[in-house]
Amino acid sequence: xxxxxxxxxxxxxLDKTEIIEGQEVWxxxxxxxxxxxxxxxxxxxxxxxxxxxxxxxxxxKNAHAHSGMTFLRSYADDLPLIDWLNHKVxxxxxxxxxxxxxxxxxxGILEYLxxxxxxxxxxxxxxDEMVQASLDVGFRxxxxxxxxxxxxxxxxxxxxxxxxxxxxxxxISALMGFHAEYTSSxxxxxxxxxxxxxxxxxxxxxxSESKREVGECIERTGMTPTQYLNSLGIFDNGGGCxxxxxxxxxxxxxxxxxxxxxxxxxxxxxxxxxxxxxVEKMVNFGIRxxxxxxxxxxxxxxxxxxxxxLTTALQKVITDNASAMDPIKVLEMITKVGANIMGLxxxxxxxxxxxxxxxxxxxxxxNMQPLNDILKNLVYSGxxxxxxxxxxxxxxxxEDGKFNIGIDPEEIYKEVNKIKLYLVSNL
Amino acid sequence: xxxxxxxxxxxxxLDKTEIIEGQEVWxxxxxxxxxxxxxxxxxxxxxxxxxxxxxxxxxxKNAHAHSGMTFLRSYADDLPLIDWLNHKVxxxxxxxxxxxxxxxxxxGILEYLxxxxxxxxxxxxxxDEMVQASLDVGFRxxxxxxxxxxxxxxxxxxxxxxxxxxxxxxxISALMGFHAEYTSSxxxxxxxxxxxxxxxxxxxxxxSESKREVGECIERTGMTPTQYLNSLGIFDNGGGCxxxxxxxxxxxxxxxxxxxxxxxxxxxxxxxxxxxxxVEKMVNFGIRxxxxxxxxxxxxxxxxxxxxxLTTALQKVITDNASAMDPIKVLEMITKVGANIMGLxxxxxxxxxxxxxxxxxxxxxxNMQPLNDILKNLVYSGxxxxxxxxxxxxxxxxEDGKFNIGIDPEEIYKEVNKIKLYLVSNL
Numbered sequence: 001x002x003x004x005x006x007x008x009x010x011x012x013x014l015d016k017t018e019i020i021e022g023q024e025v026w027x028x029x030x031x032x033x034x035x036x037x038x039x040x041x042x043x044x045x046x047x048x049x050x051x052x053x054x055x056x057x058x059x060x061k062n063a064h065a066h067s068g069m070t071f072l073r074s075y076a077d078d079l080p081l082i083d084w085l086n087h088k089v090x091x092x093x094x095x096x097x098x099x100x101x102x103x104x105x106x107x108g109i110l111e112y113l114x115x116x117x118x119x120x121x122x123x124x125x126x127x128d129e130m131v132q133a134s135l136d137v138g139f140r141x142x143x144x145x146x147x148x149x150x151x152x153x154x155x156x157x158x159x160x161x162x163x164x165x166x167x168x169x170x171x172i173s174a175l176m177g178f179h180a181e182y183t184s185s186x187x188x189x190x191x192x193x194x195x196x197x198x199x200x201x202x203x204x205x206x207x208s209e210s211k212r213e214v215g216e217c218i219e220r221t222g223m224t225p226t227q228y229l230n231s232l233g234i235f236d237n238g239g240g241c242x243x244x245x246x247x248x249x250x251x252x253x254x255x256x257x258x259x260x261x262x263x264x265x266x267x268x269x270x271x272x273x274x275x276x277x278x279v280e281k282m283v284n285f286g287i288r289x290x291x292x293x294x295x296x297x298x299x300x301x302x303x304x305x306x307x308x309x310l311t312t313a314l315q316k317v318i319t320d321n322a323s324a325m326d327p328i329k330v331l332e333m334i335t336k337v338g339a340n341i342m343g344l345x346x347x348x349x350x351x352x353x354x355x356x357x358x359x360x361x362x363x364x365x366x367n368m369q370p371l372n373d374i375l376k377n378l379v380y381s382g383x384x385x386x387x388x389x390x391x392x393x394x395x396x397x398x399e400d401g402k403f404n405i406g407i408d409p410e411e412i413y414k415e416v417n418k419i420k421l422y423l424v425s426n427l
Numbered sequence: 428x429x430x431x432x433x434x435x436x437x438x439x440x441l442d443k444t445e446i447i448e449g450q451e452v453w454x455x456x457x458x459x460x461x462x463x464x465x466x467x468x469x470x471x472x473x474x475x476x477x478x479x480x481x482x483x484x485x486x487x488k489n490a491h492a493h494s495g496m497t498f499l500r501s502y503a504d505d506l507p508l509i510d511w512l513n514h515k516v517x518x519x520x521x522x523x524x525x526x527x528x529x530x531x532x533x534x535g536i537l538e539y540l541x542x543x544x545x546x547x548x549x550x551x552x553x554x555d556e557m558v559q560a561s562l563d564v565g566f567r568x569x570x571x572x573x574x575x576x577x578x579x580x581x582x583x584x585x586x587x588x589x590x591x592x593x594x595x596x597x598x599i600s601a602l603m604g605f606h607a608e609y610t611s612s613x614x615x616x617x618x619x620x621x622x623x624x625x626x627x628x629x630x631x632x633x634x635s636e637s638k639r640e641v642g643e644c645i646e647r648t649g650m651t652p653t654q655y656l657n658s659l660g661i662f663d664n665g666g667g668c669x670x671x672x673x674x675x676x677x678x679x680x681x682x683x684x685x686x687x688x689x690x691x692x693x694x695x696x697x698x699x700x701x702x703x704x705x706v707e708k709m710v711n712f713g714i715r716x717x718x719x720x721x722x723x724x725x726x727x728x729x730x731x732x733x734x735x736x737l738t739t740a741l742q743k744v745i746t747d748n749a750s751a752m753d754p755i756k757v758l759e760m761i762t763k764v765g766a767n768i769m770g771l772x773x774x775x776x777x778x779x780x781x782x783x784x785x786x787x788x789x790x791x792x793x794n795m796q797p798l799n800d801i802l803k804n805l806v807y808s809g810x811x812x813x814x815x816x817x818x819x820x821x822x823x824x825x826e827d828g829k830f831n832i833g834i835d836p837e838e839i840y841k842e843v844n845k846i847k848l849y850l851v852s853n854l
Contacts, residue, residue, distance in 0.1 A: 070796070074803035078743075078750040110793035114812065270740035271807070273749040301794050301808035306736065313697035316505075322700040323505040366537035366836065367728050367811075369497070370844045376501035380698070381728035384794075384812045385541065385828075401812075401828070409793065417797045 001046045001394065003027040008051025008360070010035065011375065012350040013058050013335045017328050019374055025056055027356045030170065030394035034352055054388060055361040055374060058349055059118025060304040061338030064242045064263040064292025066146075067108030067133075068101040068124040071420045072297035081210045081272045081298075089297055093125070095423050101126045103415040105133035110409055111302040112139065113398040116387040118357040121204070121263075121292070121342045123177060127161055131172050137405045138395050140357060142342045144177040144204045147192075150185035159195050170355075171393060173343060177204035177239075181225045182213050186232065193233035200237050205229070207241035210274045214246045226251035235260050240341050242292060243268075244282075245275040252285055261288040261341040266310035267301070268294035280315040280324045290338035291330075304334055305386075308379045327379035360389035428473045428821065430454040435478025435787070437462065438802065439777040440485050440762045444755050446801055452483055454783045457597065457821035461779055481815060482788040482801060485776055486545025487731040488765030491669045491690040491719025493573075494535030494560075495528040495551040498847045499724035508637045508699045508725075516724055520552070522850050528553045530842040532560035537836055538729040539566065540825035543814040545784040548631070548690070548719070548769045550604060554588055558599055564832045565822050567784060569769045571604040571631045574619075577612035586622050597782075598820060600770060604631035604666075608652045609640050613659065620660035627664050632656070634668035637701045641673045653678035662687050667768050669719060670695075671709075672702040679712055688715040688768040693737035694728070695721035707742040707751045717765035718757075731761055732813075735806045754806035787816035 005025040011018065012035065026034040026043070033043075069089075076088030101124065112120060119140035122130050127143045134141040143165055145158040158176060165174035176196050178184050196203045208214050208225050217225045226247060229235065235254065240261035247255070255262065264277045282289050291311060293302045308330050315325035339348030347355040363371065367381045378386075390398040397405055432452040438445065439462065453461040453470070460470075496516075503515030528551065539547060546567035549557050554570045561568040570592055572585040585603060592601035603623050605611050623630050635641050635652050644652045653674065656662065662681065667688035674682070682689065691704045709716050718738060720729045735757050742752035766775030774782035790798065794808045805813075817825040824832055 072799075073797065074800035074807060077754070077800075077803055077807065080749040084749070107793055107796055114793060267736075267740065270744040271749070273743040273747055273751070276744060296808070299808070300804070301810070303794070303808075303810060305810075306733075309694070309733065313694065316700040317697040317703060320700055322507040322511070322698070324700070327504070364837065364840070366497075366534055366541060366840075367730070369534055369840045370500065370847045372499075372847065373501040373504075376504055377727070380501060380504065381723070381726070381730075383728070383730060383732075384810045410791070413791070413793075413796045420797045420799065 001027070001029070002044065004045045004048040005051055005056055006038065006048065008053060009055045009374070010350065011055060011057040013332065014349050014351065017332055017375065019055065025350060025358070027391070027394050030356055032350055032352055032354050032356050035350060051360060052364065054363050056350070056358055057361065058335045058347065059357040059359050059390065059392065060116045060334045061290065061342055061344065062112065062117045062120040062293050062302065062304065063290035063338045063341055064265055064294055065108070065120050065122055065302065066124045066295035067120060067122050067130060068104040068126070069295035069297050070104045070107040070111070071416060071423070072295070073300045076297050077300070081274055082212055084272060084298070091427060092423055095426055096125060098126045098129050100419045100423070102129040102133055103412060103419060105130050106137065106407065106412045107416050108302060109133060109137050109139045110403060110412065113390045113403065114387060115302055115304050115384050116359040116390055117302065117304055118359065118390060118392045119342065119344055119347070121175070127165070131165065134171055135169060136407065138171065138392055138397055140171045140344070140347070140392055142173050142175060142344065144175040146177060146179045147188070148179035148183035150188055152188060152191050155188065155191040155195055158192070162199070162201065175204055175343065176201045180206035181217055181229055189229065189232045189234060193236065196237050197233070202237050202239035203234050204240045205234070205242070207244055208246045208251070209243035209269070211246055224248055224251055226254050230254050230258065243274070243277065245269050245277045247278070252287070255287050256285060261290060263290045263292045263341065264311060265292045265294040265307070266314055267306055268298040270310070272298050276314050276318050279311060280319055283329060288337055288341060289333055290341045291334050303384055305382045305384060308334060308382070312379060327376050330379050331375060356391055356394040358391050359387060362386045362388040428454070428456070429471065431472045431475040432478055432483055433465065433475065435480060436482045436801070437777065438482060438484040440759065441776050441778060444759055444802065446482065452777060452785070454821050457783055459777055459779055459781050459783050462777060478787060479791065481790050483777070483785055484788065485762045485774065486784040486786050486817065486819065487543045487761045488717065488769055488771065489539065489544045489547040489720050489729065489731065490717035490765045490768055491692055491721055492535070492547050492549055492729065493551045493722035494547060494549050494557060495531040495553070496722035496724050497531045497534040497538070498843060498850070499722070500727045503724050504727070508701055509639055511699060511725070519850055519854060522853055523552060525553045525556050527846045527850070529556040529560055530839060530846060532557050533564065533834065533839045534843050535729060536560060536564050536566045537830060537839065540817045540830065541814060542729055542731050542811050543786040543817055544729065544731055545786065545817060545819045546769065546771055546774070548602070554592070558592065561598055562596060563834065565598065565819055565824055567598045567771070567774070567819055569600050569602060569771065571602040573604060573606045574615070575606035575610035577615055579615060579618050582615065582618040582622055585619070589626070589628065602631055602770065603628045607633035608644055608656055616656065616659045616661060620663065623664050624660070629664050629666035630661050631667045632661070632669070634671055635673045635678070636670035636696070638673055651675055651678055653681050657681050657685065670701070670704065672696050672704045674705070679714070682714050683712060688717060690717045690719045690768065691738060692719045692721040692734070693741055694733055695725040697737070699725050703741050703745050706738060707746055710756060715764055715768060716760055717768045718761050730811060732809045732811060735761060735809070739806060754803050757806050758802060783818055783821040785818050786814060789813045789815040
């Protein structure tokens, strides 16, 4: 489809994060073909969309989630991280079958679309089911391996999926990774490092999410999780860590030196009482930071507006400095910085030749008025209600509250509720 | 209008906070006339609404706001409380005229409706303008005086408005109050206490919002703000305090003994880096707590879903206890507890004879699925997107994203933007 967006504001997220008036955005198939003033041409459009003064910008990047966990929303609340994993999450997850996870992923993707999220770095079981759900809907997913335990064969599986998924489809890519230091044997981690080295591949993992995790690692290895992982070569080709709530100054140095990115998940970290990451300090220290929703069991929503607000508001309160964590930087984290960390530089901004992953923000809502500072409004008062349109790879998948994904959302809700009941009754 | 809601779930918020299946809610004029199973009767309805399984519940109560501050949204961000007030808020507020505040209030009310907020305890200049805006739209407002300074005549004005507003209209009531200890002379506060005593009227004020405010009060008076206000008789007839971020153990005792309520405003307190109130401790100590959005300049949204999530998530993280701040209690805070604190016991729950202030929550949205625990979903994953309908005093004012208030929202946006530009250009 060739689509013309006109009569709106454009925030392209290029070098400067600013709003430009009077420009149009043209889409040809799955890419942006033109951005600029109206330019009479022989180009014909299948659809011309009057933005009516609304804002068009790159889609939000969710740099850490477990999309298949939808079924656990409000199932296992009000427990600390380790108890929550061992007593609620792991037992029910042990019963999961591939076809279950397919539907859970579909539900997660629906929720992403309502929140302006156009791509996710997803870590969960049965990666083929996330690939299938993404392709069936038209969603962009970066699959990151979440292997753990001590079976070295799983590293071969990680490598196989890495090779199989990358290049398989426009919408799909893969990164190497594993669940966490505290769920993986030393041998497994070393084997992952060796494999990553062969491909010069960056590696992604959970790291320093809770105090207990850090304490236990120090007790076991004499090192913080960051130091321990670094000692095993995990960071030798770059990569990123999810959460990073409890980092030492030495950890900060390792992140900077090895150019390791942080994916902060403030809602999840609060809800599990894990703590508040020092995001302001990270950014000032030169560490790249992206935002993630984490999974439903710990958040319990996939709402990038919630994460944006928390990212700035929590930094202000923990640093005792109301000017901490510039909201404009937060917007960059969920667009171009997130895209960079996820390996999605083809859709990090709006420019000719870039993949057409974009959203339209409804400014004709009371929470966006008056238009004192639209970009600050997005971070400080925006909500999912402002997502008027979500386009991925040139296709409009969500518009004015309706999904255009070829599957009836009610069918997805029905299946997810049915499977969830089945799983609980078989515990 | 006589309206029948059927085929939905009911959370009446009576003694138990629970969801009942198979009941209907009938509205006659401005009151609830019946709740129960379908009951063939000769009663005729003007409209019958199929809830399609969605949830009907009491509207949210916003127990602290300055609705007229809409014009300051994203105007004065990233500054600490006292600087923010003195250098940004107070100078522009000094230019305000009555007709400006009327439009700013209308914008605030629009935003309340989108968030399921059916009443507000509002403290701002030109109270008649909030009364007029509320009556023009059909919104329910509790006006609380925000006088300050040292002019004792203003106390007479407070008394006059208290008498004039109470009983003037179904939708309007008034409470006594003043801005804060740090903006009011001792004589003024004593005069307010005397006036309140004459009417046995409860008094409401800002209290212990920032560390600096508490420190300066101790320096000036030798007492915390709570002790100081108590010593001047402010709490002798009950009342409530907004924020209460920095309370001492002795303050806690005063709140309990004098049955003073707290209105916590977590989003505002984070954004201004004021701190995080000890809400879990307050509730366990037997202090009644309601939620408030505060004004746009410090929040910057009027979004009760944001406040709910923050209220529980922040308590979990500051107490290092993931089970802290039961989400069900948070739901009670924004319905029946808030109503009680605001003097709105006529619309605190859904029951025959109660005023028809209610909302319909859209459960057919991905963020509410699966239906593991609908009430927890509301707090942990709900968003403004789930507000399908907002009814106040028996009138549907907002439904499926459209306002039904007799005024075009675009006209309100235009006026607010115009006035805002005028004010800034005259600074």
